[in-house]
Amino acid sequence: MPQYTLYGHGRSRAMRVAWMLEELGQEFDWRPVLPRSGEMRRISPLGKVPVLVVDGTPLRDSVAIVQYLADSHGALTAPAGTLERARQDALTQFCVDEIEGALWTAAKNSIIHPVGLRVPAVKAVCRHEFAVALDTLAGLLGAGPWAMGERFSVPDILFGHCAAWAKLAKFELPGGPVGAYFTRLAERPAWGRVLSRLADAA
Structure with a gap:
C-alpha cells in the first residue's frame, strides 16, 4: 500500500485531499504545516499547501492530487478517455x-x-x-x-x-x-x- 503524508493546515485545500483519502479508506499522516513556512518550502519550492507526499514523492495542487488519488485507486472517478x-x-x-x-x-x-x-x-x-x-x-x-x-x-x-x-x-x-x-x-x-x-x- 502507498504511504501518504499530507501537508497543509485544516483551513486550507488540504481538507479536500484528506476527504478523498478518507473516502478511499486510506491511512495517512496529516501534518498541519502553514504555507510558505520553512518546512513547507523544504518539501516544495512553491511553499504552497497542500502537498501530498506519496512514497517519498511530493505532489502539488489539490485538484491534481484528488484526481490522482481517484485514478490510482480506480474509485470515485470515471475512466480517463471516456x-x-x-x-x-x-x-x-x-x-x-x-x-x-x-x-x-x-x-x-x-x-x-x-x-x-x-x-x-x-x-x-x-x-x-x-x-x-x-x-x-x-x-x-x-x-x-x-x-x-x-x-x-x-x-x-x-x-x-x-x-x-x-x-x-x-x-x-x-x-x-x-x-x-x-x-x-x-x-x-x-x-x-x-x-x-x-x-x-x-
Whole structure:
C-alpha cells in the first residue's frame, strides 16, 4: 500500500485531499504545516499547501492530487478517455473557475494579500459571482444525489469543500436542490472523519 503524508493546515485545500483519502479508506499522516513556512518550502519550492507526499514523492495542487488519488485507486472517478470523464472534468473545472474562484479572490482581499494591497470592495463582486455560479450549478445537477448522478466522484468533493469554505467566509448558501445537495455532502461519513481529525488535533 502507498504511504501518504499530507501537508497543509485544516483551513486550507488540504481538507479536500484528506476527504478523498478518507473516502478511499486510506491511512495517512496529516501534518498541519502553514504555507510558505520553512518546512513547507523544504518539501516544495512553491511553499504552497497542500502537498501530498506519496512514497517519498511530493505532489502539488489539490485538484491534481484528488484526481490522482481517484485514478490510482480506480474509485470515485470515471475512466480517463471516456465521455463520462469529460463530463466529470467539466464539472471539476466549473467548480474551480466559477465557485472556488470567487471564494479565493475574496480570501485574498480579506486575509491573504498585504493590507495595503487588499481591495475590500471586490468582495461584493465575489459574492455576486458566487451566487450566479450556484444558480448555474442548480441547472447542472441532475436527478441523482451527486453531481454525476448516482456515482459520488471527484467534483462532489470539490463542491462540498467549497460549500464548507463558503460557510466560514459567511457567503450565503442557497436552499432548494443545491442546498439539499450541499447537506448530503456535509453528511458524508468520510467528511465527518476529516472534521473529527481536526477536532482531535486542536
